[in-house]
Amino acid sequence: MTHFVEEFPGRIIKTDKGEFLYFGGTAYLGLQTQLEFQELFIDNIKKYGTNYGASRKSNIRFSIYEKVEQYLSKLVGSESCVTLSSGYMASQLVSRFFTSEEYTCYHTPLTHASLFQAEQQFYESYEQLQEDLNKNPKNTIPIVLLDSIDFIGNNYPDFNSLKKMDLSTTILVVDDSHGLGVLGAQGEGIFKILKQLNAKELIVCGSLGKGFAIQAGVIFGSSKRIKALTNTSFFGGASPASPASLATLLEAEAIYTIQRKKLFENNNYLSKKLSNYSLFTKAGNHPTFTFMDEKLTEYLFKNNILVTSFNYPEKNSPLMSRIVVSAHHTKKDLDVLVKIIDSYILLSDKS
Structure with a gap:
């Protein structure tokens, strides 16, 4: 069911x-x-303007880009990085770069x-990909x-399927849009975890909008790779x-730390409450x-709770729903959610 809103949805x-x-x-x-x-954002808009429409290759350049990129590289643990206008642009720049005959691309389930180019498809299983x-x-x-x-836990936190592969000759490209700003003690995401897989080369890209709440994307990698990516016409x-x-x-x-x-x-509180389900x-x-029970989504909706729910990754795919916990939720919000889920489980057990 599609819902239309006129203002940003908070709690x-x-x-x-x-x-x-x-x-959601x-x-x-x-x-x-x-x-x-x-x-803070408004003060910076007053200083830098609402938008900057010139190329990074222009003869007039804001120093803030290099300052932020140095900060992010240090935070994540990469040799270098570059920012772009969105996470989608960042992923597209990387995936487009590897479309020549020199490379063969394998997309995991x-x-x-954002990591695809025309006619490319992902594998249904890691077993087939490995083969x-x-x-x-x-x-x-x-x-x-x-x-x-x-x-659904195939990748983070353990990346067990990747651990079974010999990645010594492989370039690993990972979109960490949902990890950057969220996972790790300082919001550094999963770059350091993936480094332990010892791939030939590691590139991490993604959005800064989900965790850092700003409209931007980023690519992390070696200085040599970042230089090659920024030298493209794209x-x-x-x-x-x-x-x-x-x-x-x-x-x-x-503010991010708080x-x-x-x-x-909030995540730990709800995790303990729902651990038995x-x-x-x-x-x-x-x-x-994440859950696949469409009746639970409907039950939550009838009890005035809305969650993320849509067919993924395509319109004919199964309906995937997920409860998303945010920093703005209160303990009372979480208790209300758990109470309604408990009542749904009880009704399901009786039917």
Whole structure:
């Protein structure tokens, strides 16, 4: 069911079908409507303007880009990085770069569309991917592309399927849109975890909008790879991220720390409450609870709770629903959610 809104959905969402307690979306730190964060953003808009439409290759350049990229590289643990206008642009730049005959691309199950080019498809199973990877043409470099968070636990936190592969000759490309700003003690995401897999090369890309609450994307990798990516016409011909957004990311570290602590507490609280229910799948410490029971989604809706629910990855795919915990939720919100889920389980057991 589609719901239309006229304002940003926080812990409460107002739709054309009424008002609901909202456990969906990707505003993990709850910052998009947080007053202190908004004021910081507005101050930076006054300084840098609402938008900057020139190429990063222009003769006039904001120093904020290099400052933020140095900060993010240090945070994540990569040699270098570059920012772009969105996570989709970041993933597309990387995936487009590897479309020549020099490379063979392998997309793991449930890889996000941002890492695809025309006619490419993902594998239904890691077993089939492994089989084909073993047969990889010897004159091409294999590229394995995946999402760090697939919401059913295949990848993060253990990456067990990747651990079974010999990645010594493989370039690993990972979209960490749902991990950046969210996972790790400082929101560094999963770069350091993936480094332990000892791939020939590691590239991590993704959105800064979900965890850091700004409109921007980023690519992490070696200095050599980042230089090659930024020397493409795709990068040079595109407008960059808003300098006001990036300045806000740099200046909001204290706010991020506070909100991330709240998120961890909420996630841990709900995890303990729902740990006995087999209908939920949880990917490590990520603050999402995935389920495939359409009747539960309907029951929550009837009890004024709205969750993320849509057919994924295609319109003919099974309906995938997930409860998303955010820093802006209160303990009372979580208790209400658990009470309704408990009542649904009780009714299901009786029927």
